Amino acid sequence: MENQVLAQGYRFAGVHSGVKPDPQRLDLALVVSDRPASAAGVFTRNRVLAAPVRVCKERLPSGQARGVVICSGNANACTGQRGLDDAIRMTSLAAQSIGCTPEQMLVCSTGVIGRHLPMAEIENGIRTAADQLESSPAAFTRAAQAILTTDTHIKVSTRTLTVNGQEIRLTGFAKGAAMIGPNMATLLAFVLTDAAVAPATLQALAARTAAQTLNCISVEGHTSTNDTLLLFANGQGPQLEGAALAPFEQAVTVVCSDLARAIAGDAEGATHLIAIQVEGLRNDREAWCVAKAVADSALVKTALFGADPNWGRIVSAAGYAGVAFEESQLSLWLGDTLLYENGMPLPFDNSQVSAWMKNNRELTMRLLFHLGSGQCTFYTCDLSYDYVRINAEYTT
């Protein structure tokens, strides 16, 4: 929390409006750029789009964005025309309170699907949030808190880089928890910068970044209706073009990768964060497919929860990923231990590997093929009793 770097020219607020019943929990965030900003977004590929996703998709990319209003506790998804009207109304109210047009404001929601928003509470909340807008770390932290659902802590990543002698700041925050099977971005991630970047450039950069970071995580593979990554570049800092864009893109990727790891590590009920490294396939897409099949397998995830080096489940998940290979082309490591080499099981000390799994929250597995240079690093979590408890009791 201490080292957060806030991009210049942005103000933040997080309040309790009443979407969540518990008055102690923040549920409405407002983020405002002091000047019109370039904004780009990457959204879910689910056929069922939440109302706020529809609104954002229509308005992005933009060179005139002023901010985003976000509520948590209700996804405003599967809510028909009324849901769409509510989402647009959220942007109108936020725009009115800061003095811009509704089209300059974006909107996100996260939470239960299929319920109409409590608009009276949200309207009050937006007014209160507008009154509290500040560029302080405390205000930023409250905004980061106000977008959470079952997350246990805020997800924040910030970076500073210097381009042509000028400082650029990047401020990212996100929420995750569950219904995480991004395609193409995961539930609510925001990256703000004070650099100046053209909208179309920002949009292309957002798509490339999401593909490498937020699309490389999974909790249970269930692609949400609300997945949204928004990038803002308000131009309070230096203009970025040509060669100067490369280090900027790299920094955005690092920030999004931090957020992606944080989402996978704080998944509902998770006791382990697992990095799946797949190497040596024909292309990165194939490596991604294998990594995702392993990451989504409930059998792999329960074995990880039980600290059971049951590597057969990993190899068999790779086998149904839709990628052509022969067993003799695959080797597998859990941590530093080679368990399976070119299609042959190796003897290993089960209790030693199990102890390593038990004693480390962060685990690594590596699948090495000999078919090319395609690779992917994918993050997932284990499947625990608490995941079942949280999701069996979610709305009742």
Add this chain to the structure above:
Amino acid sequence: MENQVLAQGYRFAGVHSGVKPDPQRLDLALVVSDRPASAAGVFTRNRVLAAPVRVCKERLPSGQARGVVICSGNANACTGQRGLDDAIRMTSLAAQSIGCTPEQMLVCSTGVIGRHLPMAEIENGIRTAADQLESSPAAFTRAAQAILTTDTHIKVSTRTLTVNGQEIRLTGFAKGAAMIGPNMATLLAFVLTDAAVAPATLQALAARTAAQTLNCISVEGHTSTNDTLLLFANGQGPQLEGAALAPFEQAVTVVCSDLARAIAGDAEGATHLIAIQVEGLRNDREAWCVAKAVADSALVKTALFGADPNWGRIVSAAGYAGVAFEESQLSLWLGDTLLYENGMPLPFDNSQVSAWMKNNRELTMRLLFHLGSGQCTFYTCDLSYDYVRINAEYTT
């Protein structure tokens, strides 16, 4: 158990050989046809094929099959050349003990992946089983028990039909429990008949039947390395050709559907069997894709476990199935309650629907589209604490 009909001309045995440590548990089954039979198989599409699957694929379809030897507790998968040698040796020993060539014998295994078979125990087991072969219901039940792993009970389905005034018997048995995401058939299902059917005909029939039955179930969507459906037709009864094949195929489909439902209903930790009916898509394949996405979702399955009518998870899972539709083209029922109509949520009595879910082991959901006449009925189960417990502790 009482109404089991045994196809004529088959003998059965089930013994404890020592693959499973518990001496009370049967782990080796032998099924023998008295005369050479037509045999056909449908196998996993996993890229990683267990050794016995390789052996069966090479030998089928066949007009000269004499039977199958099956061990449970060890999958003989990911075991390299030695695993293949062991699988072939199992068929040689079984063939020797009943007096046929190794090529006439088939082999299956199910259990932990990545461990070599205890061949000394299996060799003794095959000899003992051969000595105990009988055509009695008791012997059949022992064979059905000997193929189980974490299943809580045997899965059996039998039918009698009369074709051209002659009786035909069908005897099916299967095992399931977990790693159930069939593509194309699920872990070990066997259907025996005394009818005479040509091998190529039987093979085509097996593929069609599997597509409609065993491929329409899922526990957690993890396609096993060992999925196998074997059909035997020994011709002790009437010859089936032309029009006579239709009622026979229908009866085989009913038997396989019974076995598929039994597998989904007895999945590891399951407290509910859920039938997912998808109707009104462009073709059956699209309906299958939507049904499978819903069935595989851990979020849907935990909600079902918690008796939570959280229908937004069902709609959102349909949305990422890769099938094009608009929300306004979808309606959803849980049991008899319409919750979502043409893209709009309807008010409903949450506690009443929850009580229905709590009080019924078998639940039905229906997704109705308006895009065509494609349809699918798919079976799945819920995701419980016990699924996590069983799979976190499986090999340790």
